[in-house]
Amino acid sequence: MLALLVYAFIYSNTKVVLREYDVASAELPAAFSGLRLAVVSDTHGKFDRRTLDAVFDADPDIILLTGDIIDDAAQIQDAADFAGALADRAPTYFVTGNHEWATDAAREFISKLSLLGVHVMDGRAEYFEKDGGRIVIAGLPDPTAHGDNPSPAAVLENTKDDFVLLLSHRPYEPDHFAEFGTDLIVSGHVHGGMVRLPGLGGIIGPGREFLPKLDGSRAYKGANGSTLIVSRGLAGVKFYDTQFHFPRLFNPREVVVITLTKG
Ligand SMILES: [Fe+2]
DSSP: OHHHHHHHHHHHHHOEEEEEEEEEETTSOGGGTTOEEEEEOOOTTOOOHHHHHHHHHHOOSEEEEOSOSOSSGGGHHHHHHHHHHHHHHSOEEEOOOHHHHHTTOHHHHHHHHHHTTOEEOTTEEEEEEETTEEEEEEEEOOTTOSSOOOOHHHHTTTOTTSOEEEEESSOOOTTTTGGGTOOEEEEOSSGGGSBEETTTEEOBOTTSOBSOSOSSSSOEEOTTSOEEEEOOOSSOEEOTTSSOEEOOBSOOEEEEEEEEEEO
């Protein structure tokens, strides 16, 4: 029993798995069928070769960084090297999480990523074009962001006729943004509930809540056609202001890979 626990502990805190999802949508232009998105979320300053190799193995067309990439200003240079390596491989899009804003160095981090060609999507929407077709990639900053945060309505204005991929570090119910025509929402934040148990799923959420509902167990479908995918992330949860991270258990670190299909 002890040996199993030790193995599970090491497995969940070192290995990186690729978790694959397929998302079908009638809104998707035919040219985008088969497009692959790799999601890197909640690294919390841990930028290891395993994560990079997992992303490269997934051979993505687009890479999504969905926040809590750093939780300390001292991690900015390592994070920039990591994000730069990703952006060299495929177009890379980033939104902030609560931990970026807790550092008070979020603006510096954003500037650094922008210089490297990473698309910083806090409160913005862009077209991504391919073979005559286009989709919208949009993002919302974490609600703890400092300064003026544009509303979802402002960010997603005039996007209803397009396939809309929305990045939001915090997961909301899949229909939360449906009135703006979202088709796919990608989030992180929950770390899969840190410890996962059969029949219960994730045990602890980022706000210390018990049995978080959107713990990345599956793709969540909304009644209005939106799909929410929540990455279980790539690190433990930082313990308040210390450098200690609560370890994960029965919950391997993951790079999510989403394949879009015309459905
Ligand atoms: Fe978070």
